[in-house]
Amino acid sequence: MSENKSNISWLNSFLIETGELAYFTGRFFKEVFRRPFEFKEFLKQCYNVGNKSLLLVGITGFIIGLVFTLQSRPKMMELGAESWLPSMVSISIIREIGPIITALICAGKIGSGIGAELGSMRVTEQIDAMEVSGTNPFKYLVVTRILATTFMIPLLVIMGDAIALFGSFLIENIKGDVSFTLYFNEVFNSLDFSDFTPSTIKTFFFGFAIGLVGCYKGYYTKHGTAGVGVSANSAVVEASIVLFIIDFVAVLIADIFYSV
Amino acid sequence: MTSNINNKNAVIVIRDLHKRFGNNHVLDGFNMDLYEGETLVIMGKSGSGKSVMIKCLIGLESHDSGTINIMGMDMDKVDEIELDELRTEVGFLFQGSALYDSMTVRENLEFPLRRHTKKFGEIGDGTPLVMEALHNVGLEHTIDLMPEELSGGMKRRIALARTLILKPKIILYDEPTTGLDPITSKEIVVLMKSIQEKYKTSSIVITHDVDCARFISNRMILLVDGINYAEGTFSELDASEDPKVRAFFKS
Numbered sequence: 001m002s003e004n005k006s007n008i009s010w011l012n013s014f015l016i017e018t019g020e021l022a023y024f025t026g027r028f029f030k031e032v033f034r035r036p037f038e039f040k041e042f043l044k045q046c047y048n049v050g051n052k053s054l055l056l057v058g059i060t061g062f063i064i065g066l067v068f069t070l071q072s073r074p075k076m077m078e079l080g081a082e083s084w085l086p087s088m089v090s091i092s093i094i095r096e097i098g099p100i101i102t103a104l105i106c107a108g109k110i111g112s113g114i115g116a117e118l119g120s121m122r123v124t125e126q127i128d129a130m131e132v133s134g135t136n137p138f139k140y141l142v143v144t145r146i147l148a149t150t151f152m153i154p155l156l157v158i159m160g161d162a163i164a165l166f167g168s169f170l171i172e173n174i175k176g177d178v179s180f181t182l183y184f185n186e187v188f189n190s191l192d193f194s195d196f197t198p199s200t201i202k203t204f205f206f207g208f209a210i211g212l213v214g215c216y217k218g219y220y221t222k223h224g225t226a227g228v229g230v231s232a233n234s235a236v237v238e239a240s241i242v243l244f245i246i247d248f249v250a251v252l253i254a255d256i257f258y259s260v
Numbered sequence: 261m262t263s264n265i266n267n268k269n270a271v272i273v274i275r276d277l278h279k280r281f282g283n284n285h286v287l288d289g290f291n292m293d294l295y296e297g298e299t300l301v302i303m304g305k306s307g308s309g310k311s312v313m314i315k316c317l318i319g320l321e322s323h324d325s326g327t328i329n330i331m332g333m334d335m336d337k338v339d340e341i342e343l344d345e346l347r348t349e350v351g352f353l354f355q356g357s358a359l360y361d362s363m364t365v366r367e368n369l370e371f372p373l374r375r376h377t378k379k380f381g382e383i384g385d386g387t388p389l390v391m392e393a394l395h396n397v398g399l400e401h402t403i404d405l406m407p408e409e410l411s412g413g414m415k416r417r418i419a420l421a422r423t424l425i426l427k428p429k430i431i432l433y434d435e436p437t438t439g440l441d442p443i444t445s446k447e448i449v450v451l452m453k454s455i456q457e458k459y460k461t462s463s464i465v466i467t468h469d470v471d472c473a474r475f476i477s478n479r480m481i482l483l484v485d486g487i488n489y490a491e492g493t494f495s496e497l498d499a500s501e502d503p504k505v506r507a508f509f510k511s
Contacts, residue, residue, distance in 0.1 A: 117362075120361075121360075124356055124358060124361075125354045125355075125356055125358040126358050126359070126360055126361070128315075128320050128354065128358065129352070129354055129358035129359075129360070130360075130371075131319075131320060131347075132318050132320065132347055132350075132352040133347065133348075133371070133372035133375070133422075133426070134344040134345070134347040134348050134372065134375060135344075135371070135372065135375050136344075
């Protein structure tokens with residue numbers, strides 16, 4: 001009986017949160033086209049999202065490229081398919097590993113940062129102060145951050161992919177004496193637009209989801225400073241789940257359009 | 261809805277205001293008038309609905325029923341643009357100062373200024389206006405500091421300067437002395453009084469600081485169980501024999 005009750009209450013809060021998130025999304029689309037446009041704040045947020053995540057995304061991409069190649073190489077050699085390694089690594093990284101890993105890292109770094117920042121602004125009444133001074137805090141804080149993540153995450157993914165491929169090249173160069181030109185010729189010969197386009201398009205949705213969930217969690221923070229931690233944490237968890245759902249849907253759609 | 265006393269017009273009129281959270285009736289038919297140039301102190305126990313009332317007044321909380329009229333505008337009927345314009349006429353000093361902690365003092369003060377071009381025109385260099393506001397609170401030297409570098413009392417003064425920079429006709433103070441030591445509290449209250457005299461603003465001060473109420477109030481309301489239980493000047497209420505009123509002045 002009590003288990004039933006707790007299931008119903010969980011379902012209830014899930015449905016309420018889904019509804020609130022849908023309303024929040026609707027409000028974003030309503031506000032994004034209305035004047036005044038907070039262009040300066042948008043650029044500042046782009047800088048925050050892009051520049052501050054650059055190092056982390058770069059290091060992670062580099063290590064993924066290294067490790068992926070190191071671990072695949074022995075098996076490929078065993079099968080006599082060593083020359084396919086650049087193609088295999090590049091397709092895996094461009095199509096799937098690069099976008100999802102970069103997005104997950106950004107959900108952790110940027111999503112939690114946005115959740116904590118807006119959350120602390122909420123509990124210290126800074127958002128209320130903005131509102132009473134006649135500024136629309138949703139437009140100033142939320143719209144600019146969601147737009148910034150939507151446009152910057154794809155750039156971070158492209159950069160992360162490039163660094164991962166460079167990491168992979170280094171291993172090939174060290175272990176197999178493969179030149180830079182040969183390696184990247186192999187990479188670009190094996191890639192076409194059907195690899196690059198869908199995976200890039202989905203990164204815009206990844207960016208949107210990270211910004212949206214982070215802002216939603218932060219903007220509606222309750223229960224004082226303890227609530228700020230909860231918001232930051234749940235922004236990461238929920239954004240990560242949403243990212244996998246978007247990834248799954250994107251792969252299904254890409255499969256329809258690009259399947260031969 | 262208009263009301264006047266001693267030939268002064270009411271700038272805020274609240275009638276039969278109700279607000280509840282679940283089964284908790286925080287405001288249960290609250291009435292209030294604030295007249296031009298007066299300082300009205302509202303006292304009540306913690307949780308008596310003082311802050312909720314003031315947030316309903318400025319539109320940060322919605323009320324369940326009743327009417328709020330600010331400078332002739334019915335708060336239930338104003339649209340978003342009218343509300344934003346009205347908010348430039350009504351300053352609000354938050355209990356925790358609510359300075360934007362990612363901005364310097366200068367940016368904190370310029371922030372509202374640059375958003376109200378209709379009232380102030382395009383502001384090129386905001387420094388003179390910022391300096392004037394800081395001069396009013398005696399903190400010109402803090403202009404390039406971050407909020408984290410300021411003491412609690414300084415933050416409260418900067419928040420007051422930020423409120424003043426929009427040159428509001430009405431200022432709402434939500435527990436302006438809470439969390440401050442007695443000396444700093446006294447300084448803030450003196451500052452509030454001098455600002456009221458200089459700019460002839462009308463003010464509502466939410467507090468449970470009796471010394472603050474004695475010094476600054478023209479009139480007081482005691483908020484008990486969601487209604488204005490008693491009303492009068494400080495000395496009238498101080499002389500009251502009503503046990504509920506006495507409880508405030510004994511503490």
